[in-house]
Amino acid sequence: MFAHEIFPEYDYSVYLDGNMRSVGELEILLNEFITSGAEIGLFKHPARRTVSEELIALCASDRFTSEEKLAMAAQAARYKNELPPDSGIPLSENGVIFRRHVSPHLSDAMSLWWQEFRHGSKRDQLSLPWVLKKIPLQVHRWGWSFRKPNPYFIHMPHLHTKQRTKLSIARYYLSMHRKTLRNQVRRYLSNRRKTRATDA
Numbered sequence: 001m002f003a004h005e006i007f008p009e010y011d012y013s014v015y016l017d018g019n020m021r022s023v024g025e026l027e028i029l030l031n032e033f034i035t036s037g038a039e040i041g042l043f044k045h046p047a048r049r050t051v052s053e054e055l056i057a058l059c060a061s062d063r064f065t066s067e068e069k070l071a072m073a074a075q076a077a078r079y080k081n082e083l084p085p086d087s088g089i090p091l092s093e094n095g096v097i098f099r100r101h102v103s104p105h106l107s108d109a110m111s112l113w114w115q116e117f118r119h120g121s122k123r124d125q126l127s128l129p130w131v132l133k134k135i136p137l138q139v140h141r142w143g144w145s146f147r148k149p150n151p152y153f154i155h156m157p158h159l160h161t162k163q164r165t166k167l168s169i170a171r172y173y174l175s176m177h178r179k180t181l182r183n184q185v186r187r188y189l190s191n192r193r194k195t196r197a198t199d200a
Contacts, residue, residue, distance in 0.1 A: 003099055019156045021153065021156065029142075040097065049090055051079055078120075
């Protein structure tokens with residue numbers, strides 16, 4: 001959340017979650033973000049639109065304890081009056097985030113987000129819409145999901161405790177390398193076609 005403080009010498013940063021891999025030319029997305037003039041760049045959530053929908057999905061999952069679900073419900077209840085479903089601030093998936101460090105409001109927004117993360121649930125997608133309601137950063141939103149096939153990222157699902165057998169871990173890393181190699185081949189072939197077209 002604090003790349004602007006960790007790397008103050010840079011004007012922009014791109015955050016990637018630990019289960020994300022960059023396999024394409026991020027300069028294309030970065031240039032799009034810079035051109036937009038926005039202060040933060042986010043990707044749409046692939047399945048849900050609102051905090052309420054996200055809360056229902058999280059509470060239906062067996063990944064979380066009863067205490068964690070109570071914390072999420074309490075947090076969403078706090079936001080209910082200030083963030084109705086028609087607030088115009090959609091849910092985002094925060095595995096990839098672009099930031100413009102020179103934004104005058106970015107530091108306040110990230111500090112507020114961090115406070116919500118520390119004192120509320122640890123599901124940051126629940127709190128970011130509320131933060132953007134309180135501190136209206138200009139947002140550039142990509143209308144596609146980085147989880148689905150695309151030229152820039154591959155998403156590797158987290159291995160939960162129940163899945164961590166030797167075989168599942170081996171399959172996980174083989175899958176990761178296969179996807180990375182596949183995207184590298186696609187980039188090579190695409191660049192080769194562009195070169196041939198230029199030469200022609």
